[in-house]
Amino acid sequence: MKFCSSCGHPVESRIPAGDNRPRYVCQQCETIHYQNPRIVAGTVPTWEGKILLCRRAIEPRYGYWTLPAGFMENSETTEEAASRETLEEAMAHVELAGLYTMIHVPHIDQVHMFYRAHMTEARFGAGDETLEAELFELDRIPWDEISFPTVRRTLEHFVEDFQRNEFPLRISDIRHRLKPSDPQKSSSR
Amino acid sequence: MKFCSSCGHPVESRIPAGDNRPRYVCQQCETIHYQNPRIVAGTVPTWEGKILLCRRAIEPRYGYWTLPAGFMENSETTEEAASRETLEEAMAHVELAGLYTMIHVPHIDQVHMFYRAHMTEARFGAGDETLEAELFELDRIPWDEISFPTVRRTLEHFVEDFQRNEFPLRISDIRHRLKPSDPQKSSSR
Numbered sequence: 110m111k112f113c114s115s116c117g118h119p120v121e122s123r124i125p126a127g128d129n130r131p132r133y134v135c136q137q138c139e140t141i142h143y144q145n146p147r148i149v150a151g152t153v154p155t156w157e158g159k160i161l162l163c164r165r166a167i168e169p170r171y172g173y174w175t176l177p178a179g180f181m182e183n184s185e186t187t188e189e190a191a192s193r194e195t196l197e198e199a200m201a202h203v204e205l206a207g208l209y210t211m212i213h214v215p216h217i218d219q220v221h222m223f224y225r226a227h228m229t230e231a232r233f234g235a236g237d238e239t240l241e242a243e244l245f246e247l248d249r250i251p252w253d254e255i256s257f258p259t260v261r262r263t264l265e266h267f268v269e270d271f272q273r274n275e276f277p278l279r280i281s282d283i284r285h286r287l288k289p290s291d292p293q294k295s296s297s298r
Numbered sequence: 299m300k301f302c303s304s305c306g307h308p309v310e311s312r313i314p315a316g317d318n319r320p321r322y323v324c325q326q327c328e329t330i331h332y333q334n335p336r337i338v339a340g341t342v343p344t345w346e347g348k349i350l351l352c353r354r355a356i357e358p359r360y361g362y363w364t365l366p367a368g369f370m371e372n373s374e375t376t377e378e379a380a381s382r383e384t385l386e387e388a389m390a391h392v393e394l395a396g397l398y399t400m401i402h403v404p405h406i407d408q409v410h411m412f413y414r415a416h417m418t419e420a421r422f423g424a425g426d427e428t429l430e431a432e433l434f435e436l437d438r439i440p441w442d443e444i445s446f447p448t449v450r451r452t453l454e455h456f457v458e459d460f461q462r463n464e465f466p467l468r469i470s471d472i473r474h475r476l477k478p479s480d481p482q483k484s485s486s487r
Contacts, residue, residue, distance in 0.1 A: 110303045110304075111303065111304060111305070111306070112301055112302065112303050112304070112305065112306035113301065113303070114299045114300065114301050114302070114303045114309075114331070115299075115300060115301070116300070116301065117300070117301035117306045117307075117308070118306075119306070120303075127426065130371070142303070143369065144372055145336045145337070145369055145370060145371065145372065146337060146370055146371075146372055146374075147334045148334070148335060148337065148409065180332065180334055181334060181335055181409075182319070182334065182335075183333055183334065183335055183404075183407040184404050184405070184407065185335075185404055186402035186404055186409075186471055187400070187402065187409060188402075188469075189404075208400070208467065208469060211376070211397070213375035213376065213377075215372075215373050215374055215375055215378075216373070218372040218373065220337065220370075220375075220376060237316065278397065278467055280377075280397060282375055
């Protein structure tokens, strides 16, 4: 951030009165521009014991498999965001079955939330950001081609919990940094 | 938002290519400025069956009682945010005991999350944003002077769940709009 989005004048980084951390403050109109983490909401969509994954048609991680997920928008709930992303990316209608993972990724200022989700019919497809969507048996998940650490961890939890048919909420953090020069390695935990 | 925070030129509201909703887009450098919901994180701090509440020293809702909570900052987790706010507002150290409520407030683009929290000692006080902090017996909660609907709902759940000593995660939405002319009424559910 270099300029004030309210008046267009340059901002400076300083600690405002009564605050305890640096903020971007407009040198002209004194507006304080707070920056806060974003929520990524998605689902683990299932049909008859298989998981629906999407192969990404966009960067980052073009060509890798992901769970449908994306940034939560204003004016919606996390459930609405998760369902919407599932419809947009995998063209699948789902009924949510509870919040399943909440994974903080503090070094990129994100919180990822995945809901378990039952597909309401065996219909799915490739949305604009997806090359192809496919239902995978749990022992056929393409582990070497998973897009992001939070997706990998959510899938690992799901495969484990599926055995005993118990799906407690799992809250955790992923704190390592992605290494742009080595995207494959960066997705390991 | 009127000006681009990257280059200082005016923005316009339009639907970018490949998107499906209006965004602020810079007319000069084409930067798309996304706006996303914010997380408010807090705790239900308890000591020997009593709940610690804070009387607000700031607007909105100056003078009303609240659970310690505030906007999650970049580079932290929701647990860290909840604990930090509890220390800042109530000067209390806590050990978190699980996510308890997650309440969407889509008309103000917020998600409120409250963790149950055990105070590690019977010490607390008034932080900069607090007039006074006080431990309340569950049958002495000042229901007529509660700050916000999400705080009220969380307290109502807690009082109910405390009877049976079970505290399941409760996810819900609050969709009504606050009525500035009638702040008291706005806090009812």
